[in-house]
Amino acid sequence: MDLPSTFKYAGWKISFTLLEPTSPQTAQTKTIVCVHGTPWSSVVFQSIVDALQAKFSCRILLYDLPGYGQSQSYTAPMSQTPEQGLFLGDTSVSFQAKALSALLQELAIDGREGHPVSAVIAHDISGTIVLRSHLIHRCNFSNMLLMDTNAVLPWGDGFYKLARSQPQVFLQLPSNIFEAVVRAVTRSAVYDANKLDGGWEDRTVEPWIKPEGGEDLDAQQRPSSFVRQIAQANDADVAEMLDQKLYGQVRCDVKILWGEKDLWIPKEKMEQFSAMLGDRMKEFVVVPDAGHLIMIDQPERVAAEVLNWIDC
Template sequence: MDLPLTYEFQGWNIQYDLKKSRNTTVLNQAQAKCVVFVHGTPWSSVVFKPIVEALLAKGSYHVLVYDLPGYGQSQEYNPDSSAATSKADFPGDTSVKFQATALAELLRHVKLDGKDSNPAPAIIAHDIAGTIVLRAHLLHDCNFDTMLMAESNCVLPWGDGFYKLARSEPQTFVKLPPKVFEATVRAVIQSACHDVRVLKAGWEDALAQPWIFSDGDEVGDRQRSFVRQIAQADDGDVSEMLEKELYARVRCDVKIVWGEQDQWIPRARIEETIGKLGSRVKQTAFIPDAGHLVMLDKPERFAIEVLDWLVNFGTSECSTSE
């Protein structure tokens, strides 16, 4: 998915795009619903391509889609920037805390932060993006019309065995031979799909491509990028919100989507997240025969859940903050 626009933030070139529905005209542009997509790890905005295309074909929508700093098309980093930061011995911060700050600033940049008469968008978060979005909302005061969180573990602990190993021994994974590393990335991707046949239609290559060495790259750069986002994961970015009981302060309605065959996040974590969010959770959809990449395992069902959410929750158009 092409992301032709660039927002420079603390050394990162964040690639994004603002898309309009094919049915949006000058007359109904002001009534178009704003939808923001935030992907998780180790993914990129490409995971949302089918649902973004469905929304743009279906009705009057404005869509913001971007790659998180350090992911996908947003891996370009300038360590000489006066605002550049580093974490866990890697140049460039990709932690959840930083991602929330970057999201808040990007939304401010495109005037979709729900402040100062800017529209408050509906927002779709997958995987760790649930925590990123909650931090942007609760700690950076971004206003959202409504939230849909898919496969989002917003409590602790985080990660499976591989995740914990890579987090504890990042330099070991940085030093893996390129072909062994590529096999590792592909195994991670395969573990996120319930029906691995889905990946054979080109999805595995699309999801692996941002992390795999190709001509023109510095050897090991993409490999370091992949390891960096795991090494910089910090439980404190979640525990800060849990200890302060901030989830009770969510200011918009929430829908939770989870694939029943998710091997990354057990149902108990989703149920605990729902409990923390309390009455703000207005609807849940637990989808059979779907794994962590629910939007790829069951694209039609996921599209139905998203469209139902957009129609029935929040406002019918881009709302403005009070």
Template sequence: MTRNLNLSQYFSSNGWTIKYGVFGGEKRHEQTVVFVHGTPWSSAVFDPLASALMNGGGYRVVLYDLAGYGQSQDFSEKGAAKGNELFVGDTSVRTQASVLADLFKHLRLDQSDPLQRPALVAHDIAGAITLRAGLLHGCKYRSLLLLDTNTVLPWGDGFYKLARSEAQTFLQLPRNIFEAVVRAVIRSASHAPKDFSLVWEDILAEPWFDENASVADAKQRSFVRQIAQANDADIAEMLDQDLYKHVECPVKIIWGEQDQWIPREKLDSLAAMLGDSFREFVVVPDAGHLVMIDQPERVAIETLDWLMKNQSVV
């Protein structure tokens, strides 16, 4: 499988060169759907769902790679947050929310007309990113669809906690050991890791590897950085002020029933904190954390149904 949705455009934000692409929307209507991926993924994780929305619903789709991920790993220190002593560039949820707000401005998605506002589809930490961009940066959404999102503390499983606490050690892993770790992390996000497509594994792992030794070292540092910089304070700021209840758009939650990364009780807690904005909770059988890859048809149906329900939401 090769990507047919190439990120050929870019803009600058917080010192990062952010790669993005705008696709479809030429026929029927031009409702915009912005996809925001999580960690350690890239926008490639949404390719099948984005294609289904364009081909099956005529939607205009925006894909981009988070700062420090995928094709958005180029960083300039000029006027940007410097990260910390181990890393240049900041990839925290705080920064990613600022990047999303800049994307809205760059694409003029911050429309005053509610019917021109985009719908958002978010996976993994993108739940926290999109909520923060809406609540603290003023981004306005027509609707919000959260796929197996991480928005409630504490964060991370055993691996992520270890990588956060021992970042220097993970930077020193030999290249072949590092690659094995990344591939194991990717497979663990699927409901059936032994049957997980090697093609998909290669696509999702590709941003973190390179044959050139110096580039490979930089990509390994990028992978460790996005884990090490996951700052609980970026979520605690919203939780401590009980901000989730102020979300203005309707929200739907989808959760893979076999998700080993995020337990259901965290999403139940999120639903309760969302208050009146919460509308639906869908459990998808035979799906893990990568619910859109494990069950692409079911997720596409649920997504199209949600977008159509909110077509005229004001």
């Protein structure tokens, strides 16, 4: 996925692209914002983007979260106190929501101060990022499509709990063992491992793995980037919204997709979250034979659900 544009925010260089429609824009041309989760990148939206561009005349914003994919470049601001601990740069959900809000404001598509509202598609942890940008930072959206997202507590499976509690252990793994871990995590996110053939697995794990024979500093920092986004996951970023019952204050309609074979997020959590949305919860779709990476397991079905949901 080519992300040629850069937005600088709080020391991060956020890579993004705003795909324009092939036909002339009108006042009704809608923008669709795609926000990926962890440990992924914007590449997971490829099939959805292809379907949208084939069907509708709309603008599509794709970007890699700070610390992910093509947005791993970080320089501490001059005014910032040197950070302590294992990692440089904030990749928490709370920070990601601020970064998303700032990017939408920069592009004048945040639905505030006369800016047009956008539709938003969010997968995995980015559902929580989008909800914070909406409920806390006051970004407005026309509607939301949330796919396999965990917006209630607790977070994570056994691997993620271990990585959060002992990140230094994973930083010390030999490169070949670390790569095996990253690939195993990716395979656990699909129902049909054959769907990762044809380059999908390599494209998904590439941001975290040092290239063969690569000596560049960026490549050496990739394992740290992978561990950082797990270690910095903070339950408080969700607890804040739960404690204040903010999900009942969502201001747009919501559709939820969940892969029936998702081993990362059980259906009960999705149902618990959907109940908190009240009247804004419009549709809960269970996609058969799909794991956590629902758009890779069932690209045609997911594309159909997206096209049915949005009216560009």
